[in-house]
Amino acid sequence: METRFRASHPLYKILGLCCFVVTVVFLLQRSNISLELGELQSSPRSRILAKPKPQLYYVKTPKCQIPYVDPFNAEVMEIYKPQVLVTCSNESDLVSTEYNEKLKRHILHIDDEVALQLLNFTEAEYNCFYREIKYRSQADTYDNLSAKKYFTDGYVVPQHVEGMVVECQTAEDPKVVLQKDAFVFVQHQPLPKDLQKPRAARKPSVIMYGIDSLSRINLRRTMPKVFSFLQGAGWYEMQGYNKVADNSFPNILAILSGYSERTAREQVCDTNKAGCLDEMPMMWKYFKNASYLTGYAEDESNSNHFSYLKPGFTRKPMDFYFRPMLRALESELDVYRLPEHDYMRYCLGRRMANRYIYDYGRQFAQRFVHERPIWGMFWSNHFSHDDPFMPSAMQDKVLGDLLDFHADGAFEEMIMIFFADHGTRFGKLTRLQEGFLEERLPMMFIYLPPWFRETYPTYVQALELNQHRLSSNFDLHNTLKHIVEIGGTPDGPVLPKSFDCPTCQSLFYPLPVDRTCSQAGIAEHWCTCDPYKKIMGQTWTNTIAESVIDRMNEYFVHKNLSQLCSNLTLNYVHKTEMKTGLDVQWYDELKQVETAVYRIKFKVAENSADFQATVVYNNVTQNADVDVEKISRTNTYKEDSTCIEDKLAKLYCICFSDLKS
Numbered sequence: 001m002e003t004r005f006r007a008s009h010p011l012y013k014i015l016g017l018c019c020f021v022v023t024v025v026f027l028l029q030r031s032n033i034s035l036e037l038g039e040l041q042s043s044p045r046s047r048i049l050a051k052p053k054p055q056l057y058y059v060k061t062p063k064c065q066i067p068y069v070d071p072f073n074a075e076v077m078e079i080y081k082p083q084v085l086v087t088c089s090n091e092s093d094l095v096s097t098e099y100n101e102k103l104k105r106h107i108l109h110i111d112d113e114v115a116l117q118l119l120n121f122t123e124a125e126y127n128c129f130y131r132e133i134k135y136r137s138q139a140d141t142y143d144n145l146s147a148k149k150y151f152t153d154g155y156v157v158p159q160h161v162e163g164m165v166v167e168c169q170t171a172e173d174p175k176v177v178l179q180k181d182a183f184v185f186v187q188h189q190p191l192p193k194d195l196q197k198p199r200a201a202r203k204p205s206v207i208m209y210g211i212d213s214l215s216r217i218n219l220r221r222t223m224p225k226v227f228s229f230l231q232g233a234g235w236y237e238m239q240g241y242n243k244v245a246d247n248s249f250p251n252i253l254a255i256l257s258g259y260s261e262r263t264a265r266e267q268v269c270d271t272n273k274a275g276c277l278d279e280m281p282m283m284w285k286y287f288k289n290a291s292y293l294t295g296y297a298e299d300e301s302n303s304n305h306f307s308y309l310k311p312g313f314t315r316k317p318m319d320f321y322f323r324p325m326l327r328a329l330e331s332e333l334d335v336y337r338l339p340e341h342d343y344m345r346y347c348l349g350r351r352m353a354n355r356y357i358y359d360y361g362r363q364f365a366q367r368f369v370h371e372r373p374i375w376g377m378f379w380s381n382h383f384s385h386d387d388p389f390m391p392s393a394m395q396d397k398v399l400g401d402l403l404d405f406h407a408d409g410a411f412e413e414m415i416m417i418f419f420a421d422h423g424t425r426f427g428k429l430t431r432l433q434e435g436f437l438e439e440r441l442p443m444m445f446i447y448l449p450p451w452f453r454e455t456y457p458t459y460v461q462a463l464e465l466n467q468h469r470l471s472s473n474f475d476l477h478n479t480l481k482h483i484v485e486i487g488g489t490p491d492g493p494v495l496p497k498s499f500d501c502p503t504c505q506s507l508f509y510p511l512p513v514d515r516t517c518s519q520a521g522i523a524e525h526w527c528t529c530d531p532y533k534k535i536m537g538q539t540w541t542n543t544i545a546e547s548v549i550d551r552m553n554e555y556f557v558h559k560n561l562s563q564l565c566s567n568l569t570l571n572y573v574h575k576t577e578m579k580t581g582l583d584v585q586w587y588d589e590l591k592q593v594e595t596a597v598y599r600i601k602f603k604v605a606e607n608s609a610d611f612q613a614t615v616v617y618n619n620v621t622q623n624a625d626v627d628v629e630k631i632s633r634t635n636t637y638k639e640d641s642t643c644i645e646d647k648l649a650k651l652y653c654i655c656f657s658d659l660k661s
């Protein structure tokens with residue numbers, strides 16, 4: 001899969017080299033610098049002399065304080081150990097591919113020495129062939145593999161081939177398979193005539209590199225080398241970026257469409273119904289209309305954003321769409337799952353699943369970013385979704401990807417969004433003091449290439465400032481729309497902004513300093529701006545949980561699920577916190593109040609399910625006011641709600657048929 005890139009023009013090599021040197025120098029300089037804001041503003045001299053002050057807040061503005069969490073604090077260090085990378089194969093590649101920039105074609109190479117080893121140093125004859133993976137039109141999958149095609153070293157892959165499964169076998173019976181592998185190709189497309197004319201403004205390309213479930217805290221903990229890279233010139237971290245919904249789909253939908261599921265249903269269509277996702281005004285359509293080439297890839301087909309309990313697409317949604325290839329890789333190659341996390345496919349044949357995805361993204365950028373505007377999103381689920389510490393094993397791979405983009409000169413051209421959908425939503429990290437923040441603060445980094453920084457200095461200043469202001473998915477959506485507008489004509493259409501958040505805006509303009517969660521489209525339950533105080537050892541808080549459970553049982557009645565889902569009963573309360581004003585200090589005594597906002601985490605007796613709710617509770621009437629669909633489920637529910645399909649209700653329903661005694 002490693003595609004060697006031959007830069008066509010010597011200028012790119014020089015640019016690439018300069019970039020690399022600058023980065024290395026920067027990283028070296030940077031390695032000992034504190035990340036604390038105040039420190040960065042002080043003189044270089046005092047930086048060396050003064051002992052760095054620890055960062056206390058991600059955001060500290062009049063109406064929002066998001067505390068900074070030490071990623072290596074004592075509590076987490078009791079459970080955290082960096083993990084060792086599990087490899088999928090230690091064999092050398094018998095077949096490899098190379099992209100010939102002059103021919104604009106992929107070439108297959110066969111390594112005789114590797115063959116000799118695999119033949120146990122006998123002189124036996126062997127053959128290699130491939131079977132093409134073809135897209136099936138009007139569907140989300142592939143056709144059967146086409147007939148075997150034999151090839152020899154130096155074979156030039158035909159331009160229509162987008163993927164293949166290759167095999168080398170001994171020639172004599174009994175045939176022994178020496179090695180089986182698969183390759184996916186981004187094939188070059190010549191620039192259409194109308195794009196060859198000089199344009200009004202340069203259109204910035206955008207590559208979105210996504211890792212599922214990775215919070216900014218856990219990124220710092222598990223991938224310090226990557227984090228260090230992301231401190232380089234041109235990178236901006238949205239430290240006040242707060243997710244707007246529970247799991248992947250609604251958070252990604254907000255970024256890519258500007259809608260929540262609920263308003264999409266009211267305004268456009270029901271995303272649970274077949275055909276709706278084709279109709280939604282997704283971001284890639286705006287890019288496409290602005291003559292961008294579009295690409296998209298994700299691993300683990302069962303968990304894909306648009307297919308997990310969703311109908312997926314009925315038409316190919318982007319120019320370069322990986323899912324049919326993924327379906328082929330998952331069924332045509334040997335699959336290996338890690339014993340401790342056997343839900344996701346870890347190896348597809350000889351490679352980790354995420355290697356195919358990020359390589360596809362790299363190829364997409366290599367092929368086009370120097371010629372024409374592109375937008376692409378490349379996302380991996382399988383190494384971070386089920387184990388919050390596995391990214392530590394993957395960090396050299398991810399860093400390698402970023403360095404590859406660098407080596408290709410892609411960072412000279414494109415904007416990169418390096419991001420996650422949300423943090424850890426279940427398991428050991430959510431049980432820590434900081435669990436609430438881990439869950440709600442996905443990492444969000446934006447890179448601006450040098451030409452963009454030179455052309456739009458005010459956008460850069462705003463982005464820099466916004467690093468420490470509250471922001472959300474809807475702002476990112478508006479930023480993407482802004483990017484489309486930047487490359488258009490001055491009298492071009494003004495694109496519609498996030499429907500769900502009229503007060504959201506492009507991150508290239510300064511965000512209000514007194515912004516609140518509701519102004520950023522973030523519901524109270526997800527908001528990390530307000531301090532909460534833990535209520536210790538008091539039994540009256542049980543009545544809060546009981547009242548929340550009443551609301552959940554009423555919800556089952558309302559949704560006509562009472563025949564299928566058991567009523568819930570309280571087992572015990574894990575933790576209760578009460579919202580205090582920004583002026584209340586952690587050591588102040590709690591005051592008696594009739595009505596207050598509480599965050600409560602509790603366990604129900606049915607299948608020991610755990611929930612976390614943010615509720616307005618009246619301590620006199622003992623009534624909790626809560627939107628059930630905003631309650632979080634904090635342990636896995638795969639085996640608890642097999643009787644229903646509704647993606648939201650699945651979080652709360654314990655099916656009678658799945659009840660454990």
Ligand SMILES: *[C@@H]1O[C@H](CO)[C@@H](O)[C@H](O)[C@H]1NC(C)=O
Pocket residue numbers: 031032
């Ligand atoms: C920089 O950090 C390294 C390792 O973290 C340490 O060994 C070295 O002494 C530090 N240098 C300075 C100048 O602080």
Ligand SMILES: *[C@@H]1O[C@H](CO)[C@@H](O)[C@H](O)[C@H]1NC(C)=O
Pocket residue numbers: 087088089090
């Ligand atoms: C590759 O080699 C390492 C180190 O010897 C070993 O731990 C690992 O199991 C091997 N992987 C495979 C897939 O054989």
Ligand SMILES: *[C@@H]1O[C@H](CO)[C@@H](O)[C@H](O)[C@H]1NC(C)=O
Pocket residue numbers: 118119120170176
């Ligand atoms: C080479 O030896 C290994 C181990 O004995 C065996 O599994 C494999 O089939 C042999 N390869 C060939 C081509 O005979």
Ligand SMILES: *[C@@H]1O[C@H](CO)[C@@H](O)[C@H](O)[C@H]1NC(C)=O
Pocket residue numbers: 143144
């Ligand atoms: C694929 O192959 C299977 C079994 O050989 C066959 O049943 C099926 O109809 C084929 N599908 C297509 C689309 O050719």
Ligand SMILES: *[C@@H]1O[C@H](CO)[C@@H](O)[C@H](O)[C@H]1NC(C)=O
Pocket residue numbers: 281282285286289
């Ligand atoms: C893209 O352009 C077509 C043709 O002008 C238009 O009908 C469509 O609404 C546009 N799509 C978006 C998302 O702007």
Ligand SMILES: *[C@@H]1O[C@H](CO)[C@@H](O)[C@H](O)[C@H]1NC(C)=O
Pocket residue numbers: 550553554557567
């Ligand atoms: C379940 O809860 C609903 C709503 O509170 C209630 O109407 C119903 O009687 C309960 N069912 C059982 C079996 O307790």
Ligand SMILES: *[C@@H]1O[C@H](CO)[C@@H](O)[C@H](O)[C@H]1NC(C)=O
Pocket residue numbers: 560563564
């Ligand atoms: C309610 O659910 C039951 C059983 O699941 C079903 O038979 C009935 O038709 C549903 N009623 C409505 C109004 O949807």
Ligand SMILES: *[C@@H]1O[C@H](CO)[C@@H](O)[C@H](O)[C@H]1NC(C)=O
Pocket residue numbers: 540591592593594619
């Ligand atoms: C709620 O009421 C209980 C007594 O019913 C009391 O002990 C507790 O302090 C009250 N909590 C608040 C925050 O007023």
